Amino acid sequence: MELLRNKVITEGIVLPGNVLKVDSFLNHQMDPVLMQAIGREFKHRFAEAGVNRILTIESSGIAPGIMTALEMQVPLIFARKQKSLTLTDDIFVETAYSYTKQQSNDITVSKKFIQPGDKVLVIDDFLANGEAAFALARIVGQAGAEVAGIGIVIEKSFQPGADLLTGEGYRLESLVRIAGLEDGGVQFAD
Amino acid sequence: MELLRNKVITEGIVLPGNVLKVDSFLNHQMDPVLMQAIGREFKHRFAEAGVNRILTIESSGIAPGIMTALEMQVPLIFARKQKSLTLTDDIFVETAYSYTKQQSNDITVSKKFIQPGDKVLVIDDFLANGEAAFALARIVGQAGAEVAGIGIVIEKSFQPGADLLTGEGYRLESLVRIAGLEDGGVQFAD
Numbered sequence: 001m002e003l004l005r006n007k008v009i010t011e012g013i014v015l016p017g018n019v020l021k022v023d024s025f026l027n028h029q030m031d032p033v034l035m036q037a038i039g040r041e042f043k044h045r046f047a048e049a050g051v052n053r054i055l056t057i058e059s060s061g062i063a064p065g066i067m068t069a070l071e072m073q074v075p076l077i078f079a080r081k082q083k084s085l086t087l088t089d090d091i092f093v094e095t096a097y098s099y100t101k102q103q104s105n106d107i108t109v110s111k112k113f114i115q116p117g118d119k120v121l122v123i124d125d126f127l128a129n130g131e132a133a134f135a136l137a138r139i140v141g142q143a144g145a146e147v148a149g150i151g152i153v154i155e156k157s158f159q160p161g162a163d164l165l166t167g168e169g170y171r172l173e174s175l176v177r178i179a180g181l182e183d184g185g186v187q188f189a190d
Numbered sequence: 191m192e193l194l195r196n197k198v199i200t201e202g203i204v205l206p207g208n209v210l211k212v213d214s215f216l217n218h219q220m221d222p223v224l225m226q227a228i229g230r231e232f233k234h235r236f237a238e239a240g241v242n243r244i245l246t247i248e249s250s251g252i253a254p255g256i257m258t259a260l261e262m263q264v265p266l267i268f269a270r271k272q273k274s275l276t277l278t279d280d281i282f283v284e285t286a287y288s289y290t291k292q293q294s295n296d297i298t299v300s301k302k303f304i305q306p307g308d309k310v311l312v313i314d315d316f317l318a319n320g321e322a323a324f325a326l327a328r329i330v331g332q333a334g335a336e337v338a339g340i341g342i343v344i345e346k347s348f349q350p351g352a353d354l355l356t357g358e359g360y361r362l363e364s365l366v367r368i369a370g371l372e373d374g375g376v377q378f379a380d
Contacts, residue, residue, distance in 0.1 A: 029267045029303045032260035058249035059268065066253040067260075070222035077219045078249065113219045 001041050001175040004153070005188065007034060014181045018156070026153065027060035027125055038175060039067030042123065042151045045173045046072075049148040051121040053077060053114065055136055057107060060125040064153055068123055077113045079136060081105040092142045096135035099128065107135045109143075116144030127152040127174060130161025137170065149173060156181075157189040191231050191365040195378065197224060198344070204371045208346070216343065217250035217315055228365060229257025232313065232341045235363045236262075239338040241311040243267060243304065245326055247297060250315040254343055258313055267303045269326060271295040282332045286325035289318065297325045299333075306334030317342040317364060320351025327360065339363060346371075347379040 013021040025031040042064070051072055056065035057079045069076035083105060091108045098105060114120060120140045124132055127150075137147050147170055155162050155174030158181075165172050177189035203211040215221040232254070241262055246255035247269040259266035273295060281298045288295060304310060310330045314322055323340055330337050337360055345352050345364030348371075355362050367379035 023300060024303075028270070028300055029265050030256060030259070031265060032256050033263070035256055036260055059252060059270075062249060062252040063256040063266070066220060066222050066225055066256060069220070070226055070257075073223070075219050075221060076253070080218070080249075110213060110218055113214075 001037070003034060003037050004176050007031070008154070008176055008178075008186055012186055014184045014186060018159070018181050020154070020156070020178065020181055020186065022154065030063050032063075035063045035067045038064045038153060039069075039071040041175055042068040042121070042173070043071035046121055046149050046151065049121065049171070050119045051148045052119050054121045054123055055079065055109070055114070055140065056123045057081065057132055057136060061123055064125060064151075065123045068121070068151065072121075075113075077109060079107045079109045079139065081107055092139045094135040094138045094142075096131040097129075098131065107132070107139065109139050111143070114140060114143035114145050118143065118145035119148040120145050121148050122150045123152075124150075125153045127155045127161045127165075127172075128159040130164045133161065133165060137165075151175075154178065155189075191227070193224060193227050194343070194366050197221070198366055198368075198376055202376055204374050204376060208349070208371050210344070210346070210368065210371055210376065212344065220253050222253075225253045225257045228254045228343060229259075229261040231365055232258040232311070232363070233261035236311055236339050236341065239311065239361070240309045241338045242309050244311045244313055245269065245299070245304070245330065246313045247271065247322055247326060251313055254315060254341075255313045258311070258341065262311075265303075267299060269297045269299045269329065271297055282329045284325040284328045284332075286321040287319075288321065297322070297329065299329050301333070304330060304333035304335050308333065308335035309338040310335050311338050312340045313342075314340075315343045317345045317351045317355075317362075318349040320354045323351065323355060327355075341365075344368065345379075 149171040152174040155177045157177045179189040180187040201214045339361040342364040345367045347367045369379040370377040
């Protein structure tokens, strides 16, 4: 996706430890025109997938998620992250480890919003190790619903998440794929 | 706003302790068409305010915020909530008490995204005691920028936030105003 790739080139900042900072357009300040273009691109890529709801995770997944939901005219659900949780009967819970924050989060979705037979598109801003995407996919599975696809804004292809997800048979569409973050620059995978 | 008011009537759930649960369309599952309508309504109400950026707070402010940003063609910034924080030089920090969660949060915004002279529209999903709105307004003040207005999706008019904000001279626009949540029902203020 050319518009997004150009934003990464012009505004992305590479920090030590394989960190790509994109807080000027994706996960702190957000460019709404770019978000709309992202929504249109995901709609285009998953147009034939029969999606009837979209699942993302707070906070940075919400803007691309709601724009995709608007384009596809389906509801968006965002999973909540909590450090630990008193279990209740009416929520799905899965655990995901955050390598960035070095802690595990419980990820929760109210059971009433995903039903057996639903075709759920999972959307997130970044894919690195795949912890969040797998946790969301497991929640879809708990609900007896189907993962129609996984849409990622920025994939760090040099980390294991993408291979693990496609290895499990998920259909993965990443709008920008990054092969490396060497020498303070961004190397794209395609 | 008729569409929103009807959603509150048909899908809102009143719980003990003055809680209005709207997780089916506003703060867990989200209706993108309603979000777009909310964005259009805020644009209409603040069309003459000279807004050049929008500030909201994670997580439930992001969807109405990005839709308003799209309609107004300005960037959205979402403030992050953290329980406590190691101070750094490049962020604005304010503290807000959450009555719902009974804890104080540090609310942070990167300094590079609000500049002196900016006219900032503050957007949030709920207004009750006004803690979050005031914290966001103080961040705008720290930046030497101006609060062009405060746009709220659902105002609990029977709690003190609305009066406190207008008392301080802020221009407040709430799309739905709730006078009370007595006897399991929603009483509207207008």
